Amino acid sequence: MRAFTQLLILADGRFPSGGHAHSGGLEAAVHHGRVRDLADLRAFLTGRLRTAGLVAGAFAAAACARPSTMDELEEELDARTPSPALRLATRRQGRSLIRAAQVVWPGEHVARAARAKVSQPVALGIVADAAGLVPGEAALISMYNSISGPASAAVRLLGLDPYQVHGMLAALGDECDETAREAAAFTRGPAADLPAASSPLLDVSAEDHATWEVRLFAS
Template structure:
């Protein structure tokens, strides 16, 4: 039962991992008129889940299965993240997650991850391993974070009804499971075979967003 509680903690948006400060690219999408309503949000979340979400879930699962390989995983994740702004945002989130994990689940791998300043998916996988979770559970956490963060930001950015926003998340539950299963199948394979699904518009928008003088979210 302890592992299940730890799973809930890592999935909880109130866990002090810094996710509340990031919109996952939604702020830029809203500013440029690509997301205007609930239907637009649904399409954005689905696209993000199948691209950045899949990659993040696979790397989280791999880091959970092989935390000793976190540096190699970090290098390959960098290669799949062409935007410097996204790499910086991921490392900031990873640092926040490691700070929390050092207190809640201290251990050798978490300490190494904090010193190495790994990205959020790697930090999530290492924290999941320290909490006694499986690679499959780490992948599911990452897939859920890929959509729940932007969904939460949508309430502030668009003034959407939070009940309807969470109904959209519930609609995507099956797809989150599918993405997590696909990601977990790669967890114990060669690092170079991990997914490399791309979302060029997210990369371009991240660079644009990073140059704004005024913004609600860090990414």
Template sequence: MRAYTQLLILADGRFPSGGHAHSGGLEAAVQAGRVRDLDRLRDFLSGRLHTVGLVGAAFAAAACARPFMMDELEEELDARTPSPAQRLAARRQGRSLIRAARVVWPGEQVERAARTKVSQPVALGVVADAAGVTPGETALLSAYHSISGPASAAVRLLGLDPYQVHGLLAALGDECDEVARAAAAFTRGPAAELPAASAPLLDISAEEHAAWEVRLFAS
């Protein structure tokens, strides 16, 4: 029987994985004036989805298919994350996700991930495997998370109508599916050949954001 309930649990924004504390770079973009309304938010989310969203989804799917390769995957993901602030944020989210998984879906690879402190995409793949979710579904989860987190943050940061924001997420559904399919296609290849799409402005903004004394979100 397919693990549809487990998939829904992982996709639920109320799952205690720590994602609510992160804006995915949106807070810095709002502060800089690059995102100020719904149209600009769509541009931000689409750009994020096709860059760091694609990379994260590919690594999550690969970790789901081969959780025993988490160390190698983590090294490759580090090589694609030039910002120390982004690496730290990803590991914090990974730690929160693994902490929840040790209670909900305990297992050998989950325990190993807890010891090695993997980043969020790799952690998601390991946890998805423990939950019985497929690599393709994991890619979709990761791609969706890459835009749903910042979209949720936009409601607080910009005071946008939550109905319109969720309508925007629905409108990005086809793009999200496309990115997930592209990411899942890398599942069986060598870790070194996983996507390396970049978003330099997100990296720069993350470093600036980390130096702020007052902020609403951790990243």
């Protein structure tokens, strides 16, 4: 049961990885009127799952399967992240995650990742490996993070009922599981073959969001 406990710890929103400071693009979407209610939020989260979520999950699974290739994975992930603001945000989250892992699950690859300043998906995979998890579990945690973070932000940004928001997250469970399995399947191929599902509006919005003088979230 030890590995299952490690999965719960790493997936827990209270784990000090810095994720609470990021909305996954939701703050910009709310500001521009693209997300106004629970139905809009569900559509936004579904879109994230199939684009940015799929990419992040596949990279997390690949990093868990072969943490020694973190430099190659970083290059491939950079090629799939055209927004400088998003690259900065994901590296900040990766740094926070690795910092926590150095205390909770220290190890050779975690120490190297701290020096390399890896992005959040790659960091998650490396930490998952250090915690004794398998690539599919790393992908699942990544998928859950890709929707739970924005969902939590929506409660603050839109004043939505948290019970309804979590009910919606539960309803997305099967799709989250399915996308995680799809992401984990890419670990059998080379890094260049990892998915490159694009979400141009998230990239454009991230650049706009980075210019705001007042905002609740870092991204």
